[in-house]
Amino acid sequence: xxxxxxxxxxxxxxxxxxxxxxxxxxxxxxxxxxxxxxxxxxxxxxxxxxxxxxxxxxxxxxxxxxxxxxxxxxxxxxxxxxxxxxxxxxxxxxxxxxxxxxxxxxxxxxxxxxxxxxxxxxxxxxxxxxxxxxxxxxxxxxxxxxxxxxxxxxxxxxxxxxxxxxxxxxxxxxxxxxxxxxxxxxxxxxxxxxxxxxxxxxxxxxxxxxxxxxxxxxxxxxxxxxxxxxxxxxxxxxxxxxx
Numbered sequence: 001x002x003x004x005x006x007x008x009x010x011x012x013x014x015x016x017x018x019x020x021x022x023x024x025x026x027x028x029x030x031x032x033x034x035x036x037x038x039x040x041x042x043x044x045x046x047x048x049x050x051x052x053x054x055x056x057x058x059x060x061x062x063x064x065x066x067x068x069x070x071x072x073x074x075x076x077x078x079x080x081x082x083x084x085x086x087x088x089x090x091x092x093x094x095x096x097x098x099x100x101x102x103x104x105x106x107x108x109x110x111x112x113x114x115x116x117x118x119x120x121x122x123x124x125x126x127x128x129x130x131x132x133x134x135x136x137x138x139x140x141x142x143x144x145x146x147x148x149x150x151x152x153x154x155x156x157x158x159x160x161x162x163x164x165x166x167x168x169x170x171x172x173x174x175x176x177x178x179x180x181x182x183x184x185x186x187x188x189x190x191x192x193x194x195x196x197x198x199x200x201x202x203x204x205x206x207x208x209x210x211x212x213x214x215x216x217x218x219x220x221x222x223x224x225x226x227x228x229x230x231x232x233x234x235x236x237x238x239x240x241x242x243x
Contacts, residue, residue, distance in 0.1 A: 038102045071140070078142070082216060085216065089115065094119045156185065167196060176199060176237070210234050
């Protein structure tokens, strides 16, 4: 997934050095010919170049429709489906793996999706430098890398600082939707997000913080395989309730 967590390390000279603990690993996936062509020809149309300047969504899309940000869209099928289902809303996807980017670019062209743009940078950098506060209606984080070994849990994207950053970027009453197929990660998500007073859980139940998969979240091929194998899936939906 697309997240970096800062960690402070003291050097022998008593200076504080900032280094990054990434929650994703760059995999050298093989590009198909069509994905490579899409990257070469469609990225200039639908891609947002790397930088540090804040994004102006109204200028980017040519309208002032609400914006949903998805962090780590994989091969992009579900994000394309959501953008197609809500043409009156705008979507921005973040992914760093070229095959997934190329595949989603193909889908954008095939479905003629004018309401979807892509970024290929680190999500923490994007949230910190490029997303204006209170500019997002929704943030989606679906099936982030679980880093299942305990010694790697510090690499998980859902940490207190990340949750606060998401809250900064959401509009009042904006939605933060998370999903995972790892129960212990789901439990960590609950612990971390509910510790932030800026979010309210929308399960509507005192018995469980989880919700059934909402219709707007498509089932991915990966998720379908897991369900057939008996794997669970946990969805969490939170609303920003305080500035």
